Amino acid sequence: MSSDKNEQGEQIDLTKLNLQQLQQLKSEFEQELNMFQESLQTLQKCKGKYANSREVLESISPDWKDKQILVPLTSSMYVPGLIKEVDNFIIDIGTGYYIERDLDTSRDYFKRKVDYVQEQVDKLEKIQQTKSRFLAAVCEVMELHQQQAIQQMKQQGLA
Amino acid sequence: MEKETAAIQKRLQAEVESYQSVQKDFQKLVQQRQILIGQLNENECVMDELNLLKGDNKVFKLFGPVLVKQDLEESRQNVGKRMEYIKKEVDRTNNNLESLEKKLAKHRDSLQKLQQQIKILT
Numbered sequence: 001m002s003s004d005k006n007e008q009g010e011q012i013d014l015t016k017l018n019l020q021q022l023q024q025l026k027s028e029f030e031q032e033l034n035m036f037q038e039s040l041q042t043l044q045k046c047k048g049k050y051a052n053s054r055e056v057l058e059s060i061s062p063d064w065k066d067k068q069i070l071v072p073l074t075s076s077m078y079v080p081g082l083i084k085e086v087d088n089f090i091i092d093i094g095t096g097y098y099i100e101r102d103l104d105t106s107r108d109y110f111k112r113k114v115d116y117v118q119e120q121v122d123k124l125e126k127i128q129q130t131k132s133r134f135l136a137a138v139c140e141v142m143e144l145h146q147q148q149a150i151q152q153m154k155q156q157g158l159a
Numbered sequence: 160m161e162k163e164t165a166a167i168q169k170r171l172q173a174e175v176e177s178y179q180s181v182q183k184d185f186q187k188l189v190q191q192r193q194i195l196i197g198q199l200n201e202n203e204c205v206m207d208e209l210n211l212l213k214g215d216n217k218v219f220k221l222f223g224p225v226l227v228k229q230d231l232e233e234s235r236q237n238v239g240k241r242m243e244y245i246k247k248e249v250d251r252t253n254n255n256l257e258s259l260e261k262k263l264a265k266h267r268d269s270l271q272k273l274q275q276q277i278k279i280l281t
Contacts, residue, residue: 095202
């Protein structure tokens with residue numbers, strides 16, 4: 001309900017603006033919305049990365065210990081390796097810092113990160129919604145202006 | 160009469176140019192602030208993680224291609240220091256933005272005055 005009130009307050013202001021100001025407002029909103037769209041995409045990508053790491057962790061089981069694997073040196077060259085520890089992961093936590101964590105805490109880390117990013121996405125989507133409602137309101141008032149102008153022209157034409 | 164208008168027009172143009180250059184600076188600073196805030200956020204996340212660790216957890220820092228083992232407490236201090244520094248930078252940028260905002264308002268005022276003068280003259 002509170003957002004509705006907000007919109008009404010905005011609308012009252014809008015009718016006082018002239019066409020040029022409205023146009024400026026409209027392009028500003030459009031720019032902002034574009035930015036939001038971009039940010040949302042980045043966030044989704046980010047979330048995907050975290051979710052991917054989380055899935056890989058899920059597939060790791062304790063009986064992988066001492067299993068032979070092939071470690072990729074490049075995308076087309078491998079060396080044989082042996083898994084010595086299945087309960088020890090090094091995680092990139094940003095700004096060049098890496099931390100060693102066991103399976104449970106690693107899982108927890110990625111779960112937290114996915115949730116965190118999702119939270120940001122939700123927040124952004126909410127703002128985006130109110131912004132697009134504002135934009136719609138601006139467009140409405142602009143149309144009103146145009147109709148008024150047309151009517152005025154008609155009246156002048158008649159007189 | 161015409162000479163006068165031309166002179167004012169010239170001043171108007173100069174004013175518009177300086178207004179635009181200040182505007183550009185302003186936008187640059189806004190971008191800079193955005194980057195700083197992003198860095199601050201990242202450091203905050205790192206700090207949160209470091210605070211979750213216990214004394215026996217290993218911490219590494221990436222130097223070029225290699226990971227170097229770090230002391231946990233030292234890492235916390237370093238990240239904390241880095242955050243302080245970035246916060247100071249954000250404050251500094253905010254102050255600069257404020258003064259630029261004032262400059263912009265002044266320019267806008269004089270622009271309006273010049274425009275009015277032209278209107279009166281023509």
